[in-house]
């Protein structure tokens with residue numbers, strides 16, 4: 212019996228990994244790049260890529276074939292390794308940026324528990340790859356690894372531009388990691404939980420942290436706690452921008468000063484891996500923000516609770532799918548926000564960035580923890 | 592002398608960054624909605640949309656040879672255009688017109704007339720120099736081909752694009 216369950220666990224986890232990481236995240240990465248190009252185009256009154264559709268026909272599908280063509284191009288380009296690089300680390304670096312981004316996808320719950328009736332038994336599959344009790348901590352631990360990829364890329368390229376990019380990236384990551392960690396402590400204090408699945412379930416029942424409009428959320432305490440939650444949300448979101456090297460914090464690859472920063476010497480698929488890593492990190496970052504502050508997969512106004520109340524074979528499969536759709540739409544909305552910000556705000560100067568991280572956000576995040584504690588104690 | 596540039600004094604709100612950032616975000620999203628509604632001028636979608644109707648009269652497209660109202664080749668093979676052409680795109684092989692021809696008095700006409708469209712820079716000097724007004728820059732701009740040989744316009748092709756132009760130089764009419 213035990214062996215059978217283990218086998219089921221193994222298979223279902225594999226399926227989840229392939230489905231979520233390979234199919235969903237990778238496709239989303241490709242189409243975020245496309246969305247970035249189209250969205251930036253309409254912001255700047257241009258058209259953007261709108262030609263590539265089905266090959267050998269005149270059907271262009273508004274350019275939806277572009278990411279596939281880009282991917283093919285990256286695969287077919289010459290993979291050039293300059294003579295002056297340290298080959299081992301040069302080859303290692305792109306993988307080191309890509310892998311952590313995908314690994315942190317493991318703890319993000321992307322739907323409610325699926326109940327699959329099979330024979331006499333009902334198999335329950337939680338729609339999260341690893342349902343562990345240290346969710347956010349795991350994410351921080353893993354995403355901070357991606358800086359090694361960038362630093363190693365910068366160092367092994369043996370070029371001053373890459374080197375500057377790598378150094379900048381490491382100092383930037385350190386400054387923002389701290390704010391990021393401190394900023395979610397209020398969230399953890401309010402929810403009293405580190406397991407991301409439970410965090411989402413609690414928000415589904417009692418109102419999202421940023422929208423406590425149903426269940427227990429309709430209390431004085433929740434609404435007062437909205438102040439520290441909003442502060443946390445802003446700091447955390449900005450830190451995610453810095454963490455994923457997105458503009459306005461893309462100093463490691465700032466084109467005007469550093470050619471292309473840490474990936475100056477890279478070409479073809481190795482360059483694409485950096486690219487994919489950046490976008491994957493962006494997607495997972497949006498996933499974490501959505502999970503922590505916007506109720507993850509849950510529908511607003513307690514609708515999820517009604518859905519979850521429907522037991523029975525049919526609903527056991529449909530409900531998680533609806534929730535998955537809800538999660539994805541929130542993530543996509545956030546990605547569009549990321550893109551929107553990127554094409555609106557110019558890059559920060561380096562000292563401004565450091566000042567923002569260490570002088571403002573660090574202090575505000577600390578004060579925010581105290582504020583949360585006071586509100587929680589006073590209004591207990 | 593050193594020039595001191597004073598930094599502008601920022602108010603408290605400006606120092607906060609956030610109002611400025613939000614203002615910027617609003618501006619960009621306004622542009623996005625405008626372009627979605629098609630209210631902005633964007634790049635022309637070339638092969639589908641063309642500007643042909645708006646080409647001005649002085650537009651300099653492909654150089655071509657023209658015939659006059661009697662279907663006579665205007666060109667008399669004086670080779671002035673061949674000499675003036677800055678990139679040497681024109682190659683002319685002059686030939687005689689048989690004496691018994693209707694236009695025998697004109698004496699010469701090109702046996703072969705080639706313009707290499709890879710070389711041509713559309714400067715219009717050939718049109719300017721021609722004493723017979725036989726060579727004109729037309730409005731064709733999409734000159735394409737899959738080989739170098741295909742990009743060389745021969746006499747036939749030049750007349751095909753050029754067509755007929757009436758009432759310009761008529762000095763040969765009386766010698767008919």
Ligand code: SF4
Nearest residue numbers: 676711712714715717
């Ligand atoms: S347009 Fe200029 S370059 Fe072209 S054939 Fe005439 S003289 Fe030569």
Ligand code: SF4
Nearest residue numbers: 666667669670672721
């Ligand atoms: S086209 Fe004009 S300039 Fe050129 S050879 Fe003929 S007559 Fe002379």
